[in-house]
Amino acid sequence: MSVTDRCDLRCRYCMAEDMIFLPKSAVLSIEEMGELAERFVARGIRRIRLTGGEPLVRRGIDTLAMRLGRWSVAASMS
Secondary structure (H helix, E strand, C coil): CECCCCCCCCCCCCCCCCCCCCCHHHCCCHHHHHHHHHHHHHCCCCCCCCECCCHHHCCCHHHHHHHHHHHHHHHHHC
16 A cells, blocks of 8 residues: 655655655545555455555554554454
8 A cells, every 4th residue: 555655765766856746635544544454454455565655754654554553463363
């Protein structure tokens, strides 16, 4: 799940000189990503990878990671 297209590293590998980022209105909120992930889990998905430009620059990523972590623990207990 791509949580952002932004990155603070500015390496040549993925960052063009004339990089145009998505407007914030086009990016899912943390709550929407959590709901989407919950639907994936309900349909049998067991691994969700958080990706993006640099996922740790996304505000609220800790909240999403904790939410996903709770499902991981619950799945391992059943």
